[in-house]
Amino acid sequence: MDADAQIALSAALDRMWAVHLPELQGRVDVLESAAQAFAAGPLSVDRQLAAQAAAHKLAGVLGTFGLTRGTVLARELEIMYSRQDDRKSDAAERLNAIAAELRSIVSTRK
Amino acid sequence: MSHRILIIDDEDDIREVAALSLETVAGWQVFVANSGSQGLARAIEHQPDAILLDVMMPGMDGPTTFRELRKNPATARIPVLLLTAKVQSSDQRRFADLGVEAILFKPFDPLTLSTQISDALGWN
Numbered sequence: 249m250d251a252d253a254q255i256a257l258s259a260a261l262d263r264m265w266a267v268h269l270p271e272l273q274g275r276v277d278v279l280e281s282a283a284q285a286f287a288a289g290p291l292s293v294d295r296q297l298a299a300q301a302a303a304h305k306l307a308g309v310l311g312t313f314g315l316t317r318g319t320v321l322a323r324e325l326e327i328m329y330s331r332q333d334d335r336k337s338d339a340a341e342r343l344n345a346i347a348a349e350l351r352s353i354v355s356t357r358k
Numbered sequence: 359m360s361h362r363i364l365i366i367d368d369e370d371d372i373r374e375v376a377a378l379s380l381e382t383v384a385g386w387q388v389f390v391a392n393s394g395s396q397g398l399a400r401a402i403e404h405q406p407d408a409i410l411l412d413v414m415m416p417g418m419d420g421p422t423t424f425r426e427l428r429k430n431p432a433t434a435r436i437p438v439l440l441l442t443a444k445v446q447s448s449d450q451r452r453f454a455d456l457g458v459e460a461i462l463f464k465p466f467d468p469l470t471l472s473t474q475i476s477d478a479l480g481w482n
Binding site: 253254256257260261264268271272304305307308309310311312313316319323 | 369371374375379383469
């Protein structure tokens with residue numbers, strides 16, 4: 249791949265990031281909301297599935313934009329939300345912490 | 359050599375980045391579909407050299423779409439590569455048992471996606 253094509257790809261990825269940023273932020277919204285609800289009590293099945301799906305989608309896309317840490321964190325959340333009976337006391341704290349870090353990653357693209 | 363690829367994925371960002379990658383890096387011709395049913399129609403219409411198929415889609419998911427592609431004589435011989443963010447080995451075994459050409463994982467590197475596909479299909 250020549251340098252011109254690489255620059256063109258990089259610029260196009262920047263444009264795509266800007267276009268899809270609201271959608272990515274929306275997925276983080278779902279994760280933040282689910283983490284807060286989890287801290288207050290058991291999640292409904294719908295909310296749990298929505299959080300699992302949002303985490304799955306973020307895991308699949310963030311690394312494609314070079315945000316490898318974001319994929320690792322989102323994958324951890326996806327696994328946590330797939331365990332329906334996980335009510336460990338530290339789970340709520342971890343869910344909140346990951347959602348906050350994902351918010352930062354998506355906001356700064358770093 | 360230029361190839362013709364059909365990408366079937368319901369997620370706009372993934373689909374668009376994959377298309378951009380294959381067009382810009384490899385110079386391939388790319389067709390896109392945002393659902394399994396649309397993908398079946400596009401595959402019949404365009405007769406691509408290969409199909410990159412997402413696993414988790416609402417409605418007709420990737421495995422179901424793959425089976426429908428195989429049932430239709432017009433699309434039965436088109437190589438299919440699954441694209442998935444599922445990394446657990448049980449999922450991988452289940453997907454491999456379908457009989458697809460290869461399983462590629464999200465996230466992918468836009469710089470090397472075309473090489474991954476070429477390697478999997480022996481196009482190099």
